[in-house]
Amino acid sequence: MFDARNISLRYGKHLAVDDVSISVGEGECVVILGANGAGKSSLLRGISRMAPIDPAGRITLRGADLGAVPAHRIVEEGIALVPEGRGVFTEMTVEDNLWLGSNPKRARADNETRRGEILALFPRLAERRKQRVGTMSGGEQQMVAIARALMSNPDLLFLDEPSLGLAPIVVKELFATLTRIKESGVSMLLVEQNVTSSLALADRGYVLEAGRITSEGTARELSSSSVVMEAFLGH
Ligand SMILES: Nc1ncnc2c1ncn2[C@@H]1O[C@H](COP(=O)(O)OP(=O)(O)OP(=O)(O)O)[C@@H](O)[C@H]1O
Numbered sequence: 001m002f003d004a005r006n007i008s009l010r011y012g013k014h015l016a017v018d019d020v021s022i023s024v025g026e027g028e029c030v031v032i033l034g035a036n037g038a039g040k041s042s043l044l045r046g047i048s049r050m051a052p053i054d055p056a057g058r059i060t061l062r063g064a065d066l067g068a069v070p071a072h073r074i075v076e077e078g079i080a081l082v083p084e085g086r087g088v089f090t091e092m093t094v095e096d097n098l099w100l101g102s103n104p105k106r107a108r109a110d111n112e113t114r115r116g117e118i119l120a121l122f123p124r125l126a127e128r129r130k131q132r133v134g135t136m137s138g139g140e141q142q143m144v145a146i147a148r149a150l151m152s153n154p155d156l157l158f159l160d161e162p163s164l165g166l167a168p169i170v171v172k173e174l175f176a177t178l179t180r181i182k183e184s185g186v187s188m189l190l191v192e193q194n195v196t197s198s199l200a201l202a203d204r205g206y207v208l209e210a211g212r213i214t215s216e217g218t219a220r221e222l223s224s225s226s227v228v229m230e231a232f233l234g235h
């Protein structure tokens, strides 16, 4: 469904993403595992057109070339990004953050129904509809960021380290929610350092080290790979 070929991205002379090719199948959840500084966020920003990539790179969604689509139109094409650090509007209520997510044309027609479905997926947010997001816990704010992305009616969700900084119990809850989103048919590309939880959710994955893909395989293959486990779990 989604295909990114030969993606390179640089900051001045520093090559942060080095000729990376990845794909996501229809309904699939794909994880990109990588340590701090591996280039995970840069890759996500590059393929969501938020940051410029080298001209050799090709990005397609269901065969349509996204190369000429500006960043602000990507959401209309059906891709929603939950960015690193969440990017929620802390001065606004949960409800207003969600309404902003439903601004794209593709989401406007049935946004009332969708809002109901999404609040059913996040009961905590339903209880706190009127609460200012800045007063909420990290886990709740992450839920707001994901719920807002879902309000745009995406076919494909990009998530940049959603579990970062959350307590283990909250991480468990987050991954349970991501499982339900996957079951609803939304395809996902997830960037994570939490190897165990993300390989339990994902169908397939890639390992990114210093800007390059060094391993790839099914989640089962990566889970049983001593190379991957050594790189991330230190044994
Ligand atoms: N705006 C920038 N200007 C210069 N260098 C940058 C910039 N953003 C990232 N880098 C560098 O590019 C490399 C990849 O960074 P990136 O943020 O993509 O990694 P990451 O895998 O997302 O790391 P983390 O897990 O810490 O979020 C790093 O060496 C980083 O220092």
Ligand SMILES: [Mg+2]
Binding pocket: 040, 041, 042, 084, 160, 161
């Ligand atoms: Mg990052």
